[in-house]
Amino acid sequence: MALVLPFAVPAIITLLIWALPGSPVSIICPGCDGAEGLAARWNLDQGMVHFYTTWMGGALHGDFGNSWRVVQGVPIAELLGPAVPVTVTLILLAMVPLLLASAVAGLGWIPRQLDPLFQAIGLIPAMLPALVVYAVISLRFGATMADGPESLTAKLLWGAIILGIADGALSGAIVGTRSLFDNERKQQYVLVAQLRGEGVLSNTLPNVAGALVGQIRGRMLHLLSGAVIVEAVLRIDGLGDYLWRATLMQDFGLVLAAATGFALVSGSILMLQALLEVAVAWHQRRSPVVPVGGVA
């Protein structure tokens, strides 16, 4: 599936953007001579299959063409090359509070009574703190720095915090992980292990690892989705922001390239999950089997 995604996602996106009203050619050259030539240059004149296959052919050679409207004339590869690591960094940084909170919740160190507090914090829509952060950066550091590379670190850190906490991300991680471990702790083998003086975590972790990895993957995908909003508001030049601007401005080449970037990141997460599951399964296979009914 991870190998299929970078082909399937652009295909689906092509289907969707082909249905957009109007055309990018008519935005630049409304009803004027030369529109047909421009449509031919941009492969818009022979249907969406031709457009998709031509684009994919170029993409496989690393040629995504030039941006039509977002940053007109600049090669898309030049735009997205730095954007992928920016988005990946944002997601990984956003995972830090989630992983920490999950670990702490899994260990049982976060009492249930605090859940309403986390859920209340999770009520805050990501847009609101993102707008505030951008305004503060603009006012304090100036417009040039606010949109320049100097403020990227600050925006990434703040963006990661917002992404990791708002929209129920943190509360979901805490509650989800805790319930996973709580259910596992009720299993008989855990009680047996405790009687034998063994650690609960060392026994439960390998068994919940698969589900945990699935949860983590789900959270990362959720963050990937939310990254579009955070990047757009904080004006971070990441995949999400390019996707948003390109869709709005019907810059088809950039939409497809950014969506493919997303699919690649998503596919990588899927591969990672598969590798971890294999590792867990291998570990479980090597572990001694506890006979049913207790210790002999």
Added chain:
Amino acid sequence: MPRNVAILFTIISLGVLVVLAFHSPERWTVMAEAESYASPFELPPFGADSRGRPLTDYAMQGAHIVALPAVVAGLLVTFLGIVGGLVRCMGSARVESIVAGLREVVGALPRMVVILVVAILMPLEWRSLMGLAVVWALLAAPGAMDEAAAVAGRLGGARFVEALRAHGFSRVRIYLYHVVALNLRPVVVRQGAETLMQVVFLEVALSFLALAAGEPSFTHNEATTKSWADLLYQGYQFIAMDVPSGHALVLGLLLVAVTAVAAVSISSAARAR
């Protein structure tokens, strides 16, 4: 949360949203009723915006925008979750693998991308949250189906059904009562309630993005309707730029909280005994 309390909170919170939505004015008020940024004391119950217009209109119109689409999306996810669980119980490997494949592809699609494209697709005159909410529900459904299938799997799947059949129960009763009502209910209702809440958040996010980009709103006709995002936008101005619109922020967060309480209460009310 005790079940009775959950049911009570559900009724109150949903009731507030329904009442607000029901009384929503059809068109946006442009006439000032008070001074600019009047407080709730000067213009009860919620005060006024920068042009002296009551914030109550924002609350009511915003509820009108989100109420029905959020409920429809929640119901759709619940229904699809049930389908996911029942498919596992049927024990058809072929159907399961098709569903699993679709789940992976849909689950890997960046949701906001699909939503944005669909949002921009809609002709101006048709712009509403309903279409987007349905798309969101379809994108969220794989997760719900997965979880419901896992619950059905833990029951024993097809073997569970066969065991109950051996006790003389009909298939319909087994599927609807034993599987769905007794076992899948907490999971699918929780997923539906979360989707309901997510659709409200989605509306706020999309309206904010449209505001920031200078585009007309994707979820409603902003020439005649205001949304909760407009309240929160005024709240952002209060925090970042000392504009005296703190009461708009409070109202906006309160409305979002009511939605969250509704979602949590629904989940709690539906949980297994």
Added chain:
Amino acid sequence: MGRSRHLLVAAGISAAMLSTGAALTYYEGALPTTLNPLYAAKMVDYRAQELVFDRLWYHSPINNELESRLVQGWELTDGGKGIKLELASGIKWHDGKPFTANDICFTVKSMLDTGTPSPIAEGYRDILAGCTEESRSTAIVHFTRIVHNPRERLGFSVLPEHAFDGNTAISPDLEFSARPTGTGPMKGSRGTRGVTFQAFANGHHAPNIPQMQLQESGDPLLAIKALINNSVQGIIEVAPNFRADVSASDELALKSYDLRSWWFVAINSKKAPLDDRRVRQALNFMLDRTELREKSIGVKPGERNSPCEFISGPFVPSSPYYNRSVPAVERSDQGQAEALLTEAGMEKVGGRWQFKGQPVSFRMGMEKSLDNEAPDILSYISNQFEAAGIGSQVYKIPPDKWTTEAITGHLTDYDLLVGKWSFGQVEDVNELFYTRSRGKGTRNIFNYSEQEVDRLLAQYDVAKTDTAARDAYHKLHRKLAEDLPYLFLWKLDTKSAWRTEVKSNTIAPYYYFTQFDSWRYEG
């Protein structure tokens, strides 16, 4: 002489860099889509390109005379169907290559090449016939016919032939659109979040500001706060409701930016009942412009030095084309409106007007960005029509849809569209009202067509003197005020805000930065 001037200019720039060291940053409402002058579509594009390129001829913002930095002499040839241009010496492109007659001819040929899908180029194809390079510093531009104002017709920016390898079919997605080469005072480069301009020492420009940044403002309130905090040094367009904040600060100055903008409500005269002139005139009397202006822009009746003046035709009151004998309708006159509607065969039932037994309701739209300058104006207009007994559904239209559909005459399912036109010093309204056909009426919103109007527009086109042109447009003004393809609202002054550290910042009408050489920044 040329070399010593270069040295002086370079020294001046070096001194400026040493004394200031800081980049001057300013806000625009949006980033330019392109820095290629052939594809300018929005005002921000024109303004940014004015820093990077030189137009062959331009109107001086100081004395309104036609001037050129690229041409030192000219004469008409071929009985007036050609103009011979003697180029100024010592001018270089931003990559150091010399500016020659070949570049002018290349630009003309690119505009005539149908492989250049540019609406701007298309506008020139009707008037330009070709170009001949007589020598390295002499070019002859040929016209399709004799024109009374040949230099006015050569207001295009010149492009470098060597940047395109001589290929005259120029596509919008070339790298030139982001990293252009011009002869203007600044070398521009479009990034993902803004445009950076670097001063370029040249024979004909001596900019004092070594570096500039153009950024997108986003929230207008945030932009004002940033200006007050000195996070930026200028805002190109300040909405009326924020001007008081700027005026209140001693560190900021509000400056006029002559955009010759006027607002209108276009009427779809192809759809019943609006195809009846009496109905259009009735709508004209239903609108209370004074109340609209007060509620949406905040200008009270009788206010002195108002930035917003009512108009009765398609020109600003200060224009020589404005016909002062045609009065503007400032207040509503419901009696007149009712009489006209009754005469047109409509009847009022239960407070609502009906046409052929059906309640009258209009679909009304407005370009979304106008809401920043006149908040809720669409709702106020709708309310006034509702109060007068006519229903409406209102929509805000995204900027791209406005460009691709409204202006091109495709939004025919709308009845009324609220918009704004802006002009340079040459207020040529022909494209707004000509019957739409190949090359004519390219901005005729609802495909309005009226023979008498076409005749007057053609009269303007062939006018050989300014007086003849003015007469044609005076008659046009009167005709349009009667026929009402538009309800003419008002002209609204545009104001920029700059910090007082920015000195001698003369703002040219429309193009803004024409006199950028005189600007100084002491920040």
